[in-house]
Amino acid sequence: xxxxRLISVVLAAMALGGAPAxxxxxxxxxxxxxxxxxxxxxxxxxxxxxxxxxxxxQEARFTADIKKVTAADxxxxxxxxxxxxxxxxxxxxxxxxxxDGKVHHGxxxxxxxxAEDLVGVxxxxxxxxxxxxxxxxxxxxxxSDFDSIEANNTSAFNCRQATGSGNWSQHAYxxxxxxxxxxxxxxxxxxxxxxxxxxxxxDRSRKDPGxxxxxxAVVKAFAAIGWGWGGDWTGTKDYQHFSxxxx
Numbered sequence: 001x002x003x004x005r006l007i008s009v010v011l012a013a014m015a016l017g018g019a020p021a022x023x024x025x026x027x028x029x030x031x032x033x034x035x036x037x038x039x040x041x042x043x044x045x046x047x048x049x050x051x052x053x054x055x056x057x058q059e060a061r062f063t064a065d066i067k068k069v070t071a072a073d074x075x076x077x078x079x080x081x082x083x084x085x086x087x088x089x090x091x092x093x094x095x096x097x098x099x100d101g102k103v104h105h106g107x108x109x110x111x112x113x114x115a116e117d118l119v120g121v122x123x124x125x126x127x128x129x130x131x132x133x134x135x136x137x138x139x140x141x142x143x144s145d146f147d148s149i150e151a152n153n154t155s156a157f158n159c160r161q162a163t164g165s166g167n168w169s170q171h172a173y174x175x176x177x178x179x180x181x182x183x184x185x186x187x188x189x190x191x192x193x194x195x196x197x198x199x200x201x202x203d204r205s206r207k208d209p210g211x212x213x214x215x216x217a218v219v220k221a222f223a224a225i226g227w228g229w230g231g232d233w234t235g236t237k238d239y240q241h242f243s244x245x246x247x
Contacts, residue, residue, distance in 0.1 A: 064095075076142045099210065148178075184211065
């Protein structure tokens with residue numbers, strides 16, 4: 001009887017104490033509901049802009065447009081009695097590289113018969129990134145060849161006589177072009193240069209931008225259409241000058 005009473009007391013005590021504690025009892029602070037978990041926050045930095053699309057970058061390119069001209073366009077460079085009428089001249093509006101390394105727009109007035117060939121020449125010079133200070137019709141300088149050179153202006157047509165001659169210059173036919181005339185001066189047989197800022201360019205060993213040298217890309221581009229260079233003359237040198245006759 002004593003054993004039965006002892007067993008009953010032990011069983012009663014166990015009933016009063018409840019179930020034994022398990023691991024991690026109570027509410028899980030990392031849970032908000034059955035089967036639902038909260039992900040840790042994700043760190044986010046500033047938005048990174050997309051890299052520029054290479055195809056959207058506009059590259060510098062050569063363009064040229066040949067247009068007819070009238071006497072009104074040539075108010076200071078053409079007059080009655082000139083060897084060619086305005087109807088035989090054309091304006092070439094084109095892009096060219098400048099001394100600042102940027103692309104600029106210029107205009108040359110040339111003989112209609114040479115316009116297409118000259119577009120090809122200046123396309124080659126553009127591809128070579130040959131720099132031209134400026135390119136404006138000599139009318140911008142009221143027909144003054146001297147003032148055009150002072151501005152280091154590349155030009156073509158001008159109804160005038162050849163320097164030191166009573167004959168028409170090839171410029172009067174639109175069949176000659178003077179390129180960067182300061183870097184490429186007219187040098188008399190005695191060595192005289194009329195423009196003081198250009199005297200230093202008598203030294204043809206200089207490598208300044210725009211200087212033309214024998215056999216370079218500029219000379220070759222004009223030679224390809226049969227035009228000669230004044231730098232090849234004997235005695236007097238006209239390093240700026242290219243023409244269909246070579247004179």
